[in-house]
Amino acid sequence: xxxxxxxxxxxxxxxGMLAGGAVTVGLxxxxxxxxxxxxxxxxxxxxxxxxxxxxxxxxGFSEQDWAPKTAGRDYELPRQLEALKPFKxxxxxxxxxxxxxxxxxxxxxxxxxxxxxxxxxxxxxxxxNSVDGVIADNIGSRSRFKSLVVVCDxxxxxxxxxxxxxxxxxxxxxxxxxxxxFGPGYSDPNAATFVPDPxxxxxxxxxxxxxxxxxxxxxxxxxxxxxxxxxxxxxxxSLEQQLEIQLQKPSPLEACSKPEEAKDDGHPLFLxxxxxxxxxxxxxxxxxxxxxDQTRVVNLAITQGMTGLRRxxxxxxxxxxxxxxxxxxxxxxxxxxxxFQRQYxxxxxxxxxxxxxxxxxxxxxxxxxxLFAFTDHSAPRLHSxxxxxxxxxxxxxGAIKTGMHFSTPGDTAARVTLxxxxxxxxxxxxxxxxxxxCNSPVSGVLT
Amino acid sequence: MxxxxxxxxxxAIAGAVSLAGxxxxxLANAASPAPASADTPTTLRLTPSQYRQSISDVFDSSIKINxxxxxxxxxxxxxxxxxxxxxxxxxxxxSYYHIARGIAAQVVDTRHRATLxxxxxxxxxxxxxxxxxxxxxxxxxxxxxxxxxxxEIARSVETAGKAxxxxxxxxxxxxxxxxxxxxxPKFLLRYRNMEAxxxxxxxxxxNAYDKAxxxxxxxxxxxxxxxxxxxxxxxxxxxxxxxxQQVDRLMQSPRVADGVRGLFADMFSFSDFESVSKDPAFxxxxxxxxxxxxxxxxxxxxxxxVVNKHGDYRDIFTTPNxxxxxxxxxxxxxxxxxxxxxxxxxxxxxYKYEDGNVRSGILSQASFxxxxxxxxxxxxxxxxxxxxxxxxxxxxxxPPGNVEFKFVDDTGNxxxxxxxxxxxxxxxxxxxxGCHKLTDPMGLxxxxxxxxxxxxxxxxxVVIDASGELNGKPYQGxxxxxxxxxxxxxxxxxxxxxxFAFATGYVPPKDDRWRQIEQTFSQSHxxxxxxxxxxxxxxxxxxxxxx
Numbered sequence: 001x002x003x004x005x006x007x008x009x010x011x012x013x014x015x016g017m018l019a020g021g022a023v024t025v026g027l028x029x030x031x032x033x034x035x036x037x038x039x040x041x042x043x044x045x046x047x048x049x050x051x052x053x054x055x056x057x058x059x060g061f062s063e064q065d066w067a068p069k070t071a072g073r074d075y076e077l078p079r080q081l082e083a084l085k086p087f088k089x090x091x092x093x094x095x096x097x098x099x100x101x102x103x104x105x106x107x108x109x110x111x112x113x114x115x116x117x118x119x120x121x122x123x124x125x126x127x128x129n130s131v132d133g134v135i136a137d138n139i140g141s142r143s144r145f146k147s148l149v150v151v152c153d154x155x156x157x158x159x160x161x162x163x164x165x166x167x168x169x170x171x172x173x174x175x176x177x178x179x180x181x182f183g184p185g186y187s188d189p190n191a192a193t194f195v196p197d198p199x200x201x202x203x204x205x206x207x208x209x210x211x212x213x214x215x216x217x218x219x220x221x222x223x224x225x226x227x228x229x230x231x232x233x234x235x236x237x238s239l240e241q242q243l244e245i246q247l248q249k250p251s252p253l254e255a256c257s258k259p260e261e262a263k264d265d266g267h268p269l270f271l272x273x274x275x276x277x278x279x280x281x282x283x284x285x286x287x288x289x290x291x292x293d294q295t296r297v298v299n300l301a302i303t304q305g306m307t308g309l310r311r312x313x314x315x316x317x318x319x320x321x322x323x324x325x326x327x328x329x330x331x332x333x334x335x336x337x338x339x340f341q342r343q344y345x346x347x348x349x350x351x352x353x354x355x356x357x358x359x360x361x362x363x364x365x366x367x368x369x370x371l372f373a374f375t376d377h378s379a380p381r382l383h384s385x386x387x388x389x390x391x392x393x394x395x396x397x398g399a400i401k402t403g404m405h406f407s408t409p410g411d412t413a414a415r416v417t418l419x420x421x422x423x424x425x426x427x428x429x430x431x432x433x434x435x436x437x438c439n440s441p442v443s444g445v446l447t
Numbered sequence: 448m449x450x451x452x453x454x455x456x457x458x459a460i461a462g463a464v465s466l467a468g469x470x471x472x473x474l475a476n477a478a479s480p481a482p483a484s485a486d487t488p489t490t491l492r493l494t495p496s497q498y499r500q501s502i503s504d505v506f507d508s509s510i511k512i513n514x515x516x517x518x519x520x521x522x523x524x525x526x527x528x529x530x531x532x533x534x535x536x537x538x539x540x541x542s543y544y545h546i547a548r549g550i551a552a553q554v555v556d557t558r559h560r561a562t563l564x565x566x567x568x569x570x571x572x573x574x575x576x577x578x579x580x581x582x583x584x585x586x587x588x589x590x591x592x593x594x595x596x597x598x599e600i601a602r603s604v605e606t607a608g609k610a611x612x613x614x615x616x617x618x619x620x621x622x623x624x625x626x627x628x629x630x631x632p633k634f635l636l637r638y639r640n641m642e643a644x645x646x647x648x649x650x651x652x653x654n655a656y657d658k659a660x661x662x663x664x665x666x667x668x669x670x671x672x673x674x675x676x677x678x679x680x681x682x683x684x685x686x687x688x689x690x691x692q693q694v695d696r697l698m699q700s701p702r703v704a705d706g707v708r709g710l711f712a713d714m715f716s717f718s719d720f721e722s723v724s725k726d727p728a729f730x731x732x733x734x735x736x737x738x739x740x741x742x743x744x745x746x747x748x749x750x751x752x753v754v755n756k757h758g759d760y761r762d763i764f765t766t767p768n769x770x771x772x773x774x775x776x777x778x779x780x781x782x783x784x785x786x787x788x789x790x791x792x793x794x795x796x797x798y799k800y801e802d803g804n805v806r807s808g809i810l811s812q813a814s815f816x817x818x819x820x821x822x823x824x825x826x827x828x829x830x831x832x833x834x835x836x837x838x839x840x841x842x843x844x845x846p847p848g849n850v851e852f853k854f855v856d857d858t859g860n861x862x863x864x865x866x867x868x869x870x871x872x873x874x875x876x877x878x879x880x881g882c883h884k885l886t887d888p889m890g891l892x893x894x895x896x897x898x899x900x901x902x903x904x905x906x907x908x909v910v911i912d913a914s915g916e917l918n919g920k921p922y923q924g925x926x927x928x929x930x931x932x933x934x935x936x937x938x939x940x941x942x943x944x945x946x947f948a949f950a951t952g953y954v955p956p957k958d959d960r961w962r963q964i965e966q967t968f969s970q971s972h973x974x975x976x977x978x979x980x981x982x983x984x985x986x987x988x989x990x991x992x993x994x
Contacts, residue, residue: 107845146537155722156518165534169518176515180541199623202613206623209606210631217632220640224488228534232632235540242541268724270822308821315729315823 048360049142050397051290051369052424054132055351056113056160056301057344058309059322059380061389062337066378067095068405075405080338080389083345087352087393089403090366094390094416094442096409100435101385109305109376112385116374117160119414119432130162131417132372136297137163138426144185144245145295146238150177150282152275153303154268160374161299165231170301173266174281181289182258185242189250189292196247204243210236255358255365256292259284272309272318272340275302276347283351291358291365300351302344305376309340322380334381348373352393369394372420388413392420399423400445412436419445487993490636491952492530494519496709500669505589506554506563513549517542519718523954524840525945526713531952540630547629554625555618568617574608575617582621583607591633592660592671594680603628637664639952641991646685653989655679659693662983665950666697668709687984694983698976704754707975708746714945716837717742719818726823730899732778733817740775741813741900747795748809753975760942760973761933764808765926767800778813778900779806805895805902808929810834813900820898830893831886838932840941843885888916892928939973940965946975950982953992960987 061080068075077088084091099115104123106112115121117130132147140146149161151170159170171177187194214233218226262281269275279302286298303309310317316324318340325334351371358365373391378384390413395402400423408415414432419441421428430439493501495516502510517539520529554563561567564582568575583603588595603624611620628634637660644652653661656671659679663671671679675693683689697703712718720742725733747770752758758766772795776783783798800807809815819833820826835841871887892915897903905911913924917931932938943965947955955961964981971977982988 105845149538153722154724157722163536165536166520168536168538171538173515198614199619202610202619203623203626206606206610206627207630209602209627213631220638222486222489224486225490228488228490229632231534231536232540232635235535235537236630238537239541239544268722270724270726310823313728315726317821317823320821 048363048368048397049139049293049296050399050424051365052132052135052139052297052372052420053286053290053351053355053369054161054299054372054374055348056299057341057348057373057375058109058303058305058307059319059337059341060375060378060384061341062322062334062379062381065332066389067387067407068093071405071407073403073405080341081345081391083342083349084352084391084393086349090352090395091391091393092400092402092445093405094392094408095387095405096407097388097390097411097413097416099385099388099413102434102436106383106385108383109380112388113160113305113374113376115385115432115436116388116390116413116417118162119417119436119438120434121436127162127167129164130160130299131420132161132297132299133163133168134421134428135424135426139296139424141241143293143295144242145181145289147297147299148177148181148286148289148295149299150286151301151303152269152278152282153307153309154266155304158301158304159299160301165234168299170299171266174262174264174278174285176266177282177285178259178262181285181292181294182261185246186258186294187246187250188258189253189256194249196249200243200246204240204247207236207240207243250293253291253293253360255360257288258292259288270308270310270317271312272343273312275309276343279347280350283347283354287351287354287358287365290355290369291360302347305380311339319380337381348391348393355394363397366394368397370396370400370420370423388416390416396423399425399447401447404444406442406445408442411442412438414438415440415442422446488531489639489952489993490531490632491527491639492533492535493635493637494526494530494709494713496712497664497668497670500667500705501590502550504669504672505586506550507559510550510553510559512546514542514546516546518721521716521718523948524714524836525948526718527949528952528954543630543635544626547626550629551622551625555622560618564618564621571617572615573617574611574620576604576608578617579604579607579621579624583624586625587628588676589670590628591631592637592676593633593656637661644685651991652685655682655684658684658989661950661988662693662697664706666694666706666979666983667700667702668705669702690984694980698980698983703976703979704750706979707750707754710946710949711746711749712742713949714837714942715745715814716818716833717814723818724822725817725899729823730897730901732774732901733813733899734774737774737778737813737900738817740772741817743795744770744772744775745809745812745814748812757974757976760939760975760978764810764929764933764938766809767802767804767807769798769800769806769812770795771798772796775813780902781806803926805925807926808933810838810893810929810932811896811925816893816896817898817900823898825894825896825898827890827894828883828886829890831888831890834889834932835885838941839935839937840944841885841937844882889928891915892922893925895925939968942975943968943978946978947982947988951988951992955987956992958987960985 066078066080068078070076075093077085081093099112099121101111101121104111104121107125110125111121114127118128136147147161149159149168149170151158151172154172156169156172159168161168161170171180185200211233218229221229262285264278264281269278282300286300289295290298307319308317318337321334321336321340325336327333328335352366355366355369355371356364360368371393375389378387378389392400412432412435414436415438418428418431418438421431422441423446430437432438498516499512502512517536519526520533522529522532553559564578565585566578566581568578580600583600584595587599587603591599606627607620607624609620610623611617614620638654638657639661640654640657641651642654644650656676656679659671659675663669663675674696678684678689678693684693720738723738727733748766748768749763751768751770752763752766753760771779771781771783773783781798783796805811816830819830832843835843892913894906894911895902895904895913903911915922915928917928918935920931922928922931944955947964964978964985964987967981968978
């Protein structure tokens with residue numbers, strides 16, 4: 001996203017600063033911000049970025065009655081997705097796919113997500129390279145943060161985001177997330193002036209001293225420790241890259257604005273009502289972060305699959321209800337469980353609306369994104385790993401068709417996450433292992 | 448990385464797999480070390496508590512650690528093992544960076560610089576290599592836990608000097624160089640480098656400085672002090688006599704309590720309190736303060752018993768002796784009166800329960816009963832699972848999928864008013880019984896303690912039946928459970944394994960050297976201090992492990 005002009009400016013700035021004291025460089029605001037079509041930066045011609053926002057809700061849809069009877073465009077939105085009606089033409093529903101165990105014991109609330117998010121199931125509890133992590137590895141280096149990962153209920157371990165080094169604990173505090181993104185180190189892309197921080201430049205130089213010792217540090221280590229050290233240097237490089245980006249004048253972004261400072265400290269929550277308040281805070285912060293191009297990949301988990309979230313005044317959690325509540329003989333589903341699920345999806349709708357309210361040239365931020373919703377069990381009452389529901393909202397800058405129900409009975413759920421990668425421009429043709437492996441996307445999704 | 452699971456409220460076993468035959472022997476095997484691997488990581492990341500204590504020891508206890516460490520990962524039951532097997536992540540490293548910046552800024556601030564830098568630069572606006580060198584000569588070996596390395600000192604002095612020149616500030620230069628040190632692998636990772644043993648041709652031994660680090664973090668939960676570093680430098684740690692002298696010195700120090708606290712906080716999984724909360728609508732006495740005090744009560748009870756009294760480890764499950772604050776006493780319904788200082792309600796006072804009180808022993812303390820319960824109600828299964836896994840080192844298989852929960856569906860059924868009734872209905876199915884018989888009888892005997900740690904005699908108007916069973920022997924109530932755990936050989940075996948893993952990052956191999964340590968522990972009448980000493984003096988703890 002940086003233009004040669006910006007690089008030149010930066011070099012001049014740094015030279016001026018090193019020559020003695022910082023200088024202030026004035027740059028025009030919004031001058032040629034976007035091209036005439038409103039789909040690319042005018043200065044560089046680079047297309048406006050596509051973003052990926054994954055979103056985890058616990059305990060699926062309770063029963064197996066949710067899949068629409070017809071596939072394609074004219075399907076009837078199921079009861080469970082009623083809240084998303086305003087976005088019906090801009091979302092896709094995927095049904096019918098499974099996670100295959102291949103002889104591995106099903107560790108409930110884990111193995112299913114392991115299979116659909118990483119394409120593999122293992123008995124060891126390993127969790128590496130989730131789909132959002134792979135996408136972040138491919139597109140995240142162009143923004144200040146490769147990805148942002150949050151959890152709403154206060155338990156950082158409830159995150160489902162992972163890189164090659166392992167699972168990424170979620171940020172639980174909106175206040176801390178605000179500081180991380182919009183505190184020291186943040187540069188307003190629309191500010192009239194840009195002054196690179198001299199200390200940031202020197203810090204970056206100082207940190208490079210560690211990399212210079214890499215050979216020395218690893219000389220006495222075995223292969224496993226060398227790999228561990230490799231992950232250390234990957235993380236160090238990521239920090240250096242963050243500092244490098246902070247030293248550059250950011251491209252003006254019309255849609256970018258700084259959100260209100262969040263005060264929530266991320267303490268553990270047990271009431272869904274409180275959890276949804278925090279959900280809204282996190283969604284707002286992440287929407288601003290995406291609009292300001294601080295990151296292009298975000299991952300939100302409301303809570304862990306075996307969630308302890310419950311209603312005010314009721315001692316039984318959503319998860320406990322999935323197992324203990326009788327199916328209503330008239331309605332045919334668990335009424336209390338459905339209530340929880342409705343809360344989540346009303347908040348997903350609000351998240352989508354938030355993204356849609358941000359206008360970037362000829363499209364909204366939602367149009368330039370995939371909001372990817374996934375869960376741990378389709379029918380948690382049975383700990384089922386069959387017939388997983390997935391929902392996507394947004395068309396990834398036109399990379400995917402929308403308004404469709406894709407029914408793939410008996411297929412591997414990993415095909416959906418392979419489709420997400422290809423929609424996000426990741427050059428991957430094969431994904432997953434064993435029976436979960438696939439070599440092509442879900443038919444008809446990509447444009 | 449491995450994902451570790453908290454207990455499930457409702458366990459279930461697939462009908463296709465009968466677990467009726469799963470006994471404790473099988474479970475004990477499941478807890479054994481993984482198959483030997485040709486190459487597993489040996490380096491250990493400092494745990495947050497080790498990091499905090501190290502900074503306090505190298506600099507000053509007034510230096511605050513601002514920021515949240517990346518959550519630790521538990522492996523083989525301990526964070527100390529996860530510290531070896533887990534990798535750095537981008538966001539975790541970013542946290543280290545921000546914490547390091549905060550520490551370095553405090554070290555050079557006007558409050559601390561005179562004492563912690565130890566010299567005054569000729570000019571605060573430029574580099575002063577002499578002053579910087581005197582600081583780094585003290586700090587570099589202490590942080591890196593290695594011999595004084597002149598090249599390393601020179602590198603830090605040059606880094607600080609260049610930064611000072613660029614920022615026109617001596618203290619900024621030192622601050623940034625210190626920041627770099629605090630995010631260096633040399634500080635964040637503890638090494639277990641092996642070298643040729645000069646006195647034993649063809650054999651290897653651990654590097655003496657790495658040995659000093661292992662000893663110090665094991666027994667003090669902190670970085671080696673100057674005397675231990677000297678012993679490493681002079682080769683004394685390579686001799687049995689020198690090792691004994693240092694181990695005895697460390698164990699006679701009051702600081703050994705920090706090591707014991709570190710071990711048991713890890714073993715009892717207290718880090719999980721980070722995500723525990725209780726609904727004040729149900730448990731108004733359970734506050735954030737109680738959450739802290741519950742952990743502190745158990746650690747004080749353990750330290751008093753094993754460090755101060757050299758008591759039999761098994762007695763921590765039955766001891767009537769403990770420590771209370773006014774808040775804890777109110778939670779437990781205990782009439783404590785603090786006569787020592789008026790107006791200090793949170794002062795810790797010793798307390799002894801009368802014989803046979805249900806509150807005797809650590810299992811009835813809030814640190815156990817509240818940690819393993821959801822926010823508003825109990826989970827006998829979770830408590831039983833935690834007992835198996837954290838106290839007895841046995842693994843409970845996870846529930847597989849596609850299980851029918853019809854036996855616990857109907858909570859409105861008058862026959863299923865209590866947790867016991869619902870779980871027994873669920874357990875009546877053979878497919879469910881395999882696992883639940885391992886967890887529920889133990890957990891159900893703690894049903895007298897609600898999710899907030901308070902005592903109760905009824906649930907939904909029905910008198911709680913707190914009977915239970917362990918290893919086929921029935922017992923009655925929390926006291927019966929405490930006695931059953933006390934008498935279970937798995938309890939002493941478990942703490943011995945955990946202590947070794949806490950020291951080394953590895954589950955002990957079941958060889959003769961390990962059996963010798965277990966025998967020493969047994970012969971000492973399960974004195975944990977004797978166990979720690981045996982581990983600290985054993986060749987096994989300093990050998991190449993995991994192969």
